[in-house]
Amino acid sequence: MKIREEQRRRAEALLERLTLEEKICMIHGAGLFETGSVERLGIPPLKMSDGPMGVRREFRKDSWEPAGNTDDYVTYLPSNSAIASTWNRELAYESGKVLGAEARGRGKDVILAPGINIKRSPLCGRNFEYMSEDPYLTAEQCVPLIQGIQENDVAACVKHFALNNQERNRLWVDTKVEERALREIYLPAFRAAAERGEALSMMGAYNLVRGSRCCENEYLLDEILRKEWGWDGVVISDWGGILRTKESACVSMDVEMSIYSNFDEYFFAKPLLEAVQNGEIAEETVDEKVYRILCMMMALHMLDGAEQMNGNENGSGTAEERTDWHTMRDDRSSGRKRKCGCYNAPAHRQAALETARESVVLLKNEDSRLPLQKEKLKKLLVVGCNADCLHSLGGGSAEIKALYEISPLMGLKCLLGGNTEVTYVPGYYIPDNREQAENWQEESLKEREGKTAAEELVTPETAAKRKALLEEAVSLAAEYEDVIFIGGLNHQFDLEDQDRRDMKLPYGQDELIEALLDANPDTILVMNAGSPVEMHRFADRAKAIVWHWYAGMEGGTALAEVLLGEVNPSGKLPESFPVTHMDCSAHSIGTFGDRELADYREGIFVGYRHYETADVPVSFCFGHGLSYTSFSYGDCRAVCCGDGENAAVTISCRVKNVGERAGKETVQLYVHKPQSCVERPAKELKGYEKVNLAPGEEAEVLFCLTKEDLMYYDEQERRMCLEEGRYDVFVGASVKDIRGQVSVVF
Ligand code: BGC
Numbered sequence: 023m024k025i026r027e028e029q030r031r032r033a034e035a036l037l038e039r040l041t042l043e044e045k046i047c048m049i050h051g052a053g054l055f056e057t058g059s060v061e062r063l064g065i066p067p068l069k070m071s072d073g074p075m076g077v078r079r080e081f082r083k084d085s086w087e088p089a090g091n092t093d094d095y096v097t098y099l100p101s102n103s104a105i106a107s108t109w110n111r112e113l114a115y116e117s118g119k120v121l122g123a124e125a126r127g128r129g130k131d132v133i134l135a136p137g138i139n140i141k142r143s144p145l146c147g148r149n150f151e152y153m154s155e156d157p158y159l160t161a162e163q164c165v166p167l168i169q170g171i172q173e174n175d176v177a178a179c180v181k182h183f184a185l186n187n188q189e190r191n192r193l194w195v196d197t198k199v200e201e202r203a204l205r206e207i208y209l210p211a212f213r214a215a216a217e218r219g220e221a222l223s224m225m226g227a228y229n230l231v232r233g234s235r236c237c238e239n240e241y242l243l244d245e246i247l248r249k250e251w252g253w254d255g256v257v258i259s260d261w262g263g264i265l266r267t268k269e270s271a272c273v274s275m276d277v278e279m280s281i282y283s284n285f286d287e288y289f290f291a292k293p294l295l296e297a298v299q300n301g302e303i304a305e306e307t308v309d310e311k312v313y314r315i316l317c318m319m320m321a322l323h324m325l326d327g328a329e330q331m332n333g334n335e336n337g338s339g340t341a342e343e344r345t346d347w348h349t350m351r352d353d354r355s356s357g358r359k360r361k362c363g364c365y366n367a368p369a370h371r372q373a374a375l376e377t378a379r380e381s382v383v384l385l386k387n388e389d390s391r392l393p394l395q396k397e398k399l400k401k402l403l404v405v406g407c408n409a410d411c412l413h414s415l416g417g418g419s420a421e422i423k424a425l426y427e428i429s430p431l432m433g434l435k436c437l438l439g440g441n442t443e444v445t446y447v448p449g450y451y452i453p454d455n456r457e458q459a460e461n462w463q464e465e466s467l468k469e470r471e472g473k474t475a476a477e478e479l480v481t482p483e484t485a486a487k488r489k490a491l492l493e494e495a496v497s498l499a500a501e502y503e504d505v506i507f508i509g510g511l512n513h514q515f516d517l518e519d520q521d522r523r524d525m526k527l528p529y530g531q532d533e534l535i536e537a538l539l540d541a542n543p544d545t546i547l548v549m550n551a552g553s554p555v556e557m558h559r560f561a562d563r564a565k566a567i568v569w570h571w572y573a574g575m576e577g578g579t580a581l582a583e584v585l586l587g588e589v590n591p592s593g594k595l596p597e598s599f600p601v602t603h604m605d606c607s608a609h610s611i612g613t614f615g616d617r618e619l620a621d622y623r624e625g626i627f628v629g630y631r632h633y634e635t636a637d638v639p640v641s642f643c644f645g646h647g648l649s650y651t652s653f654s655y656g657d658c659r660a661v662c663c664g665d666g667e668n669a670a671v672t673i674s675c676r677v678k679n680v681g682e683r684a685g686k687e688t689v690q691l692y693v694h695k696p697q698s699c700v701e702r703p704a705k706e707l708k709g710y711e712k713v714n715l716a717p718g719e720e721a722e723v724l725f726c727l728t729k730e731d732l733m734y735y736d737e738q739e740r741r742m743c744l745e746e747g748r749y750d751v752f753v754g755a756s757v758k759d760i761r762g763q764v765s766v767v768f
Pocket of ligand 1: 072073134181260261419463
C-alpha cells in the first residue's frame with residue numbers, strides 16, 4: 023500500500039505537534055493488543071489481532087483471559103499451508119480479502135499475519151501457520167494475500183522477521199546462517215512482501231540471528247529492511263521480543279508489544295522516556311518511529327480529520343476539540359472514507375470453501391480407488407478421531423473462535439444424505455493431557471529450556487483403551503466394503519511454542535492403519551495435519567491416500583466433496599514429505615531443536631533442494647498432487663526476448679486434459695545451472711501456473727524467465743550475481759514428475 027506524498031506531509035505536521043510523552047505512548051503496548059492513543063490530537067490506538075486463519079477472539083485489555091464475548095466468532099480460514107497448497111494466487115488474494123475485511127469488521131487496524139517463515143524442518147511446531155519450504159512459492163502466494171488484506175484499510179503484519187524456524191527456546195535460540203542461504207532461502211519472501219506486497223508492517227521475531235536478537239538486529243532491520251529494500255513500514259516486536267531499551271530503540275524497531283500488563287514499564291515506555299530526557303537517546307530516534315506509525319495510520323485512513331483538532335499543550339483538549347475518531351472518516355484529499363469491513367459474511371464462508379477445495383492433495387490413488395460413488399454407497403465406515411475433531415480453537419496464537427467448523431465426518435454426512443448409512447468409530451484414543459494453559463503466551467517466554475512435544479506416555483490404561491478401540495474398528499472394517507480412515511495430527515502437535523520430536527503418527531495410529539489395511543486392503547487413508555508424518559509403514563500398501571491440512575471452517579465439506587468426486591482434487595504439496603525427519607537437511611547436516619544454537623550448516627539445501635541434489639528418497643515429493651483426470655504435456659519451447667539488462671526468455675508448453683473429467687493442473691517450472699562456479703541445487707522452482715481444463719481441452723502455459731530469476735548470492739561480491747552460460751529448464755507436474763526440458767543461454 024503506497025503512502026502518498028501528501029499523507030507524508032500531514033504525518034510530519036502532526037508529528038511536530040506531539041509531546042515526547044505522547045510520542046512514547048504511541049510506540050508501546052497500552053493493552054495486550056493495542057498501543058496508546060493521543061486523544062488530544064485525534065490519534066487513535068493501533069488495534070491489533072492475531073492471526074493467520076482469521077481474527078482471534080477478544081481478550082481483556084490487560085490479561086490473557088478471553089473476554090468471553092458472544093460477538094467474536096468469525097470466519098475460520100484455511101491455514102497458510104493450505105493456501106500454499108492450492109498454488110493458486112487468486113485464492114490467496116481472496117483469502118486475504120476475507121481476512122482483511124473481517125479484521126476491519128472487528129475494528130482492528132493491524133492483522134498479525136501472514137506467517138511466511140520457511141519450513142526448514144518438518145518438526146517446527148508452527149509450520150501449519152507457514153506456507154512452504156520454497157522461497158518462490160511463499161513469495162508468490164503471500165504477495166496477493168497481503169494485497170487482499172490491505173485493500174480493506176487494515177495493515178498486514180508479516181511475521182516473523184526473520185529465521186524464526188524453530189519453536190524450542192524461541193526467545194533465546196541463536197541462528198547461525200551463511201549469507202547465501204539468508205539471501206536465497208530465508209529472505210526473498212519477506213522482500214517480496216515488503217516490495218511487491220507493500221506490507222505496511224512486519225513483526226520482529228523472538229530469536230537471535232548471529233548473536234543479535236531480531237528485535238535489536240541492526241543488520242536485519244537497518245541494513246537490509248530499511249536501506250537495501252527501502253521499506254518504510256512499521257516494525258512491531260513479537261510479543262515480549264524486546265528485552266533491552268537502547269539496543270532496540272536505536273535500530274529500526276518501532277513498536278514494542280508484550281505479553282505482560284505492566285505497560286508503563288515496557289522498555290519503550292518509561293525507560294525510553296527517561297533515556298531521552300537524560301540525553302542518552304536522541305528524541306529524533308523516537309520521532310522516526312512515530313513518523314512511520316503516523317504514515318501507516320494515514321494510509322489506513324485512521325487519521326482523517328485528526329488535523330482539524332487543535333488540542334492544547336497540557337491535556338486532552340476542550341470538549342469541542344475532543345472528537346471521537348470513529349466518526350472522523352473523511353479523507354480530506356480523496357474524499358474516500360475508511361472501509362468498515364464486516365465479518366461472518368456468507369461470501370467469506372464461500373471463499374474459505376473454495377480455498378479449502380483446492381488445498382486437498384491426492385497423494386495416491388491406485389486402481390482409481392477414489393472417488394467413491396455416492397449413488398452406490400449404501401454403507402460407509404469412518405474410522406479415526408480426526409473425522410470427528412474440531413481444530414479451530416488450538417495451535418497457539420493462531421487459534422480461532424470459529425462461527426462453526428465442519429468436521430470431515432459432518433462433511434461426509436451432509437453430502438451423502440440419508441441413503442447411506444455412515445458408521446463412525448474413533449479407532450484410537452487421545453489422552454487429554456496436553457492442554458495449553460490460558461496464560462501460556464506469558465509462560466512460554468519465562469522458560470529457558472523450551473519444550474519439545476512430550477514423549478507419548480502410554481500407561482497400561484491408555485494401552486487397554488487403544489486395544490479395545492482398535493479391535494472394534496478392525497472388526498467393523500472387515501465387514502464393510504468402503505472404509506475411510508481419517509487420522510493424522512492435531513494441535514497438541516501442530517502447536518506454537520513447541521516442536522515435535524519426530525514425524526511419527528501419535529496415538530498408535532500406525533498399528534491401527536496396518537490392522538485396518540490387513541482387514542480391508544481397500545481402506546482409504548486421509549491424513550489431516552499441519553505438517554508431514556511418517557507414512558512408510560503403510561504408504562505402499564494403501565491404495566488411496568489423501569492429505570488434508572487444517573483447512574478452515576468448511577474443510578470437512580471440501581474433503582467430503584473430494585472423496586465423493588464432486589470436486590476434482592488439484593492441491594500440490596508446498597513442501598516435501600520426507601520418509602523420516604532425519605532425512606531432512608536441517609537434521610542430517612545442520613542442527614535443529616537444540617536449546618542454544620540452530621546451525622544452518624545445510625546452507626541453501628533446504629527441502630527439495632536437498633532431497634533432489636543429494637538423491638535422498640522422500641515419501642511424497644514437493645509439488646506432488648494427483649487428479650481424477652490426467653494431463654499430457656507437449657514439448658517445451660524457449661524464445662528469447664529483450665536484450666542486455668532486460669534479456670528474458672519465454673518458456674511455453676502445451677498442456678492437455680486427456681481424461682474424462684474437468685480438472686486443474688499446476689504446471690511447475692524449475693531451473694538448474696550445470697557447470698557452475700558455485701554449488702547449485704538440482705532444481706529450483708522459478709514459475710508455476712494453474713490451468714483449468716475441460717476434458718479434451720488444451721492450453722498453452724507461458725512462463726517468463728528473467729536474469730533476476732537465475733541469480734545466486736555471491737559471497738565474495740556480497741550481492742546477487744548472474745552467471746552467464748547454459749541453464750536447464752524443466753517443466754513438470756512436480757519436482758520429480760518432469761515432462762519437458764529445454765536449455766537456454768543467458
Ligand atoms: C506469537 C505471534 C503472535 C503474538 C501475539 C506471539 O506469541 O509468536 O505470532 O502474533 O504472540 O499473540
